[in-house]
Amino acid sequence: VTRSINFEPNHFLEEDGKSPLNLVKYIPKYIGESLISKRSDVVFSITPKEQKIYIKMGAKRVVNLPLRALPNYLNYKHTVVDKKTLNVFFMGSTYTVEHNKKALLEVIAKIAPAIYKSNPTEFKFYIIGNKFPTEYNKYLVNNVEYVGYVDDIDEFMNKMDIALIPSLFGAGMQQKIFESLVRGFPTITSERGIGDYSFMNEVDVLFASNSNEFCESLLKLKDFDFRQKLSENAVRKSKELFSNKVYDKTVIDV
Numbered sequence: 001v002t003r004s005i006n007f008e009p010n011h012f013l014e015e016d017g018k019s020p021l022n023l024v025k026y027i028p029k030y031i032g033e034s035l036i037s038k039r040s041d042v043v044f045s046i047t048p049k050e051q052k053i054y055i056k057m058g059a060k061r062v063v064n065l066p067l068r069a070l071p072n073y074l075n076y077k078h079t080v081v082d083k084k085t086l087n088v089f090f091m092g093s094t095y096t097v098e099h100n101k102k103a104l105l106e107v108i109a110k111i112a113p114a115i116y117k118s119n120p121t122e123f124k125f126y127i128i129g130n131k132f133p134t135e136y137n138k139y140l141v142n143n144v145e146y147v148g149y150v151d152d153i154d155e156f157m158n159k160m161d162i163a164l165i166p167s168l169f170g171a172g173m174q175q176k177i178f179e180s181l182v183r184g185f186p187t188i189t190s191e192r193g194i195g196d197y198s199f200m201n202e203v204d205v206l207f208a209s210n211s212n213e214f215c216e217s218l219l220k221l222k223d224f225d226f227r228q229k230l231s232e233n234a235v236r237k238s239k240e241l242f243s244n245k246v247y248d249k250t251v252i253d254v
Contacts, residue, residue: 001254002040003065006172007050009033014169015098033057042254046173047195065250066197067173070182070242076154078184080231082224085124086161091176092129099170101133106166108139110211115218116143123218125164128156162186162221166214167193181205182238186230188217197241204233 009029016022037043037059044065045051054062090107092100104127112125125144132146140146150156163180167190180187181199191207201207206221208214221227240246 001042001044002036003044004050004054005046007033007053008171010053011171014171037062044254047197049196050171052196063250063254065247066242067175067178068247069175070178070238071244071247073179073182074235074239074243076157076183077235078157078160078231080186080224080228081161083161085122086221087124087126087159088162088164088218089126089128089156089160090164091127091180093176094130095133096131099168099174100129102168103166104129104133105136105139106168106211106214107164108136108144111164111166111214111218112139112144113142114211114215118215119219122222126160157183157185160185161227162188162218164214164218165189165193166208178238178242181234182242184231184235184238186221186227187234188214188221199234199237204230204237206230 009026012029013022013026034057037054037057041060043054043059043062045054045062046064046066048064051062051064090104092104095101095104107125108127112123115123115125120143123143127144127146128148128150130149132148147156163177163185165174165177165180165187167174167177173195174193177187177189177193178197181204186206188206188208190209191201194205194207199205206217208217221230
């Protein structure tokens with residue numbers, strides 16, 4: 001039985017770029033994935049999107065098993081509050097990871113400034129995570145604040161209203177997106193970051209593909225009832241997909 005955390009060849013190219021040297025390094029990584037998938041009785045993929053890749057590679061049996069940490073957050077229920085200034089958060093484990101760093105730049109250099117021009121008092125952006133790039137300090141103005149590492153994540157989340165998590169590249173299952181959904185936050189993210197899980201746009205989540213669309217989505221979430229709807233639906237969908245009962249049944253069946 002093989003457990004895949006991500007499809008490494010794709011993850012490598014997206015994180016490190018498609019240089020001639022990296023394209024050469026890609027080949028043994030791809031061969032390795034192919035050999036492992038064909039020689040395994042079962043491959044546990046981490047997203048439905050990557051499940052399809054392993055099936056195409058000729059794996060005997062591929063079963064999807066999501067991040068095992070997610071059931072821990074099902075007990076947390078975000079409370080939607082009707083207020084004038086909405087707190088928006090972006091979280092990355094560390095900004096030495098390239099996809100976190102690029103997504104961070106999208107938030108603080110494009111989305112937050114655009115929102116400040118049109119709605120200067122209605123949104124405040126909070127950034128959490130380790131090793132904030134010093135060259136980005138110039139963007140910590142007006143409606144943007146870097147919080148850093150948070151000891152008590154639940155206490156921090158209790159003050160937040162919206163999760164804003166662009167996903168520009170990277171493979172696997174990005175916990176910062178799914179943890180936000182499981183916790184019941186109205187979440188704006190890139191459709192690619194959902195990995196073909198069955199979250200529906202404007203039902204469970206809001207999808208955006210560029211900074212303008214992220215801004216438009218934020219403005220939609222000024223509507224209290226819409227935020228309430230997204231929150232409730234995100235929790236409902238998360239319980240269907242990420243409960244311990246579902247995980248245990250998946251493993252036991254295999």
